[in-house]
Amino acid sequence: MKIKGTRVRIAPRDRQQGTPSLSPRGVDLECTDEIHEHLIQFLAHQYKLSSSRRLMAETPSTSAWQLDSEDTEAMETTVDADGNIKWLNFSNQKAKSRPRFTPALGAHNFWYDKTYFQLRRRQDSVFDALGGGRMNFNSKESLTLSCFGRSTQPIKKLIQNAKGHYHSGYKAKTMVKRPASKEMRRYGGRGVWLRVAERPCRPMKTVVLDEERKMDVLFDINEYLNPATARWYANRGIPYRRGYLFYGPPGTGKTSLTFALAGVFGLDIHVVSLLEPTLTEEELGMLFTNLPARCIVLLEDIDTAGLIRNDPVKSEELKSNGKASDIKNDFNVVDLTKALKKANQQSEEDRQKGISLSGLLNIIDGVASHEGRVLVMTTNHPEKLDEALIRPGRVDHQVGFTNATQTQTKELFERMYMNDRSRTKLVVSNPEKVPAVNGSVLTPPPTPISMQSNGAAGGSAKSEKLANGHAIITRGENHLDELKEGELDEIASQFAEKVPNDLFSPAEIQGFLLKRKKDPKKALAEVDAWVDAMVEQKENGRRLMKVQ
Numbered sequence: 001m002k003i004k005g006t007r008v009r010i011a012p013r014d015r016q017q018g019t020p021s022l023s024p025r026g027v028d029l030e031c032t033d034e035i036h037e038h039l040i041q042f043l044a045h046q047y048k049l050s051s052s053r054r055l056m057a058e059t060p061s062t063s064a065w066q067l068d069s070e071d072t073e074a075m076e077t078t079v080d081a082d083g084n085i086k087w088l089n090f091s092n093q094k095a096k097s098r099p100r101f102t103p104a105l106g107a108h109n110f111w112y113d114k115t116y117f118q119l120r121r122r123q124d125s126v127f128d129a130l131g132g133g134r135m136n137f138n139s140k141e142s143l144t145l146s147c148f149g150r151s152t153q154p155i156k157k158l159i160q161n162a163k164g165h166y167h168s169g170y171k172a173k174t175m176v177k178r179p180a181s182k183e184m185r186r187y188g189g190r191g192v193w194l195r196v197a198e199r200p201c202r203p204m205k206t207v208v209l210d211e212e213r214k215m216d217v218l219f220d221i222n223e224y225l226n227p228a229t230a231r232w233y234a235n236r237g238i239p240y241r242r243g244y245l246f247y248g249p250p251g252t253g254k255t256s257l258t259f260a261l262a263g264v265f266g267l268d269i270h271v272v273s274l275l276e277p278t279l280t281e282e283e284l285g286m287l288f289t290n291l292p293a294r295c296i297v298l299l300e301d302i303d304t305a306g307l308i309r310n311d312p313v314k315s316e317e318l319k320s321n322g323k324a325s326d327i328k329n330d331f332n333v334v335d336l337t338k339a340l341k342k343a344n345q346q347s348e349e350d351r352q353k354g355i356s357l358s359g360l361l362n363i364i365d366g367v368a369s370h371e372g373r374v375l376v377m378t379t380n381h382p383e384k385l386d387e388a389l390i391r392p393g394r395v396d397h398q399v400g401f402t403n404a405t406q407t408q409t410k411e412l413f414e415r416m417y418m419n420d421r422s423r424t425k426l427v428v429s430n431p432e433k434v435p436a437v438n439g440s441v442l443t444p445p446p447t448p449i450s451m452q453s454n455g456a457a458g459g460s461a462k463s464e465k466l467a468n469g470h471a472i473i474t475r476g477e478n479h480l481d482e483l484k485e486g487e488l489d490e491i492a493s494q495f496a497e498k499v500p501n502d503l504f505s506p507a508e509i510q511g512f513l514l515k516r517k518k519d520p521k522k523a524l525a526e527v528d529a530w531v532d533a534m535v536e537q538k539e540n541g542r543r544l545m546k547v548q
């Protein structure tokens, strides 16, 4: 019996009716299955293995978002008595992070929900053939969870609870998964998706895109994901799949929209880059087979499929290289053998590498392709795409992204300056000496200045004397509260008028605004110079910026 990648071993029933079986029921969990991590985390956090004498200390990985909620409120930027600023420093972050204690390798017995369980954690060494006669040792971990009784029901319940615990609190987050690393794929992890990040859901309103196009995609996916739609497709013999093509220049919001959609529909994103050289067609097929019932699959840089693969010229070159060394090193049999082996190996590796277009098409609509998934393909070069790749059935809805229009520029501006007060402060222990950030020393004013009033221009720091003798200085203050009602709207309109239509990507405009993120007036004052410099940069095809 199998539960999603796990093996359930069921012992034979006891002959004597009514006697509870004393044969253990067990479930094996491979480390490549996510249930392994669910269970370990559950046992580490939720359930105390009180009888376990041996625990394993592990350093859990923490994302920047978790740090935000736990630590940053307490962090301050301080100034010592000599007026030197002590910037935020995270060197002892590792010391502060709490280790997580999990059951060590070996056997552990514990009670859970009136059932007595045994957990065995094992690490096996496996040999791996690297090719060319080379071998490598690696370790592979597995768990066996057993209980005494007639059925495996308590084990299933425990695993379900562990899963529930793992996913609790994920509602406002988007989980990002990628194919397991090359090494992991080699050790039984083929077709395994790994969680690489979980980030707060991106609100749909933060993606600047024509409202009609946005709603079109939202309604389309909403309709598709409706459980009744699956039956509708089945009754008509249509494969229950839907593909989307997001195309346009770099930095125009293709990935952003995909993440916002994942947030709206509460789906995980499974990201595959076709530029990943070690991913083979076979592995991609297996990854598609292992997709959950509902998810978004994001295939990035779709135009690269089939373009960099199966390069016959290169293979020929390699082979003729082998022949060249053959002639040159005729007298040296060892070198000759090595050269030939290398040439053959390289051409063999090249042959195996990457995804060809026909392979990709087979995966998208073959039997391996999971029904119910939302496939999003992105490209900067729609003109390079093969017709077969985007024919209806593979791509059912296309969304074009363009550089920002003036309306979108205005929206980006307003979004950047929506009221959101900065939390960064400088706490000064010697308020008589307040250094400006450029190195000169500011003398704090005799009376406290409100953090929001009388803002100094971006380059200097200013201070506020506190009752405890400390002073707070800030740099590049939030000037938003100084704005009169309706003023932001006016500045946004003026700003948008200065930025030419359809010339800069939202990412470029966002980059400019981020550097002036607390001062909309400064952004307005400096936008002309930035536009001129950027136009010149684009005309000359330069990559480096003169004005940032």
Ligand SMILES: Nc1ncnc2c1ncn2[C@@H]1O[C@H](COP(=O)(O)OP(=O)(O)OP(=O)(O)O)[C@@H](O)[C@H]1O
Pocket: 206, 207, 208, 209, 248, 249, 250, 251, 252, 253, 254, 255, 256, 257, 379, 380, 401, 505, 506, 507, 508, 510
């Ligand atoms: N339409 C947009 N609305 C809001 N923000 C945007 C938009 N386009 C780009 N950005 C911002 O620019 C950055 C890059 O955007 P994104 O990764 O979505 O672009 P992309 O089109 O996927 O680029 P690429 O083709 O290079 O992958 C992000 O920080 C995002 O917030």
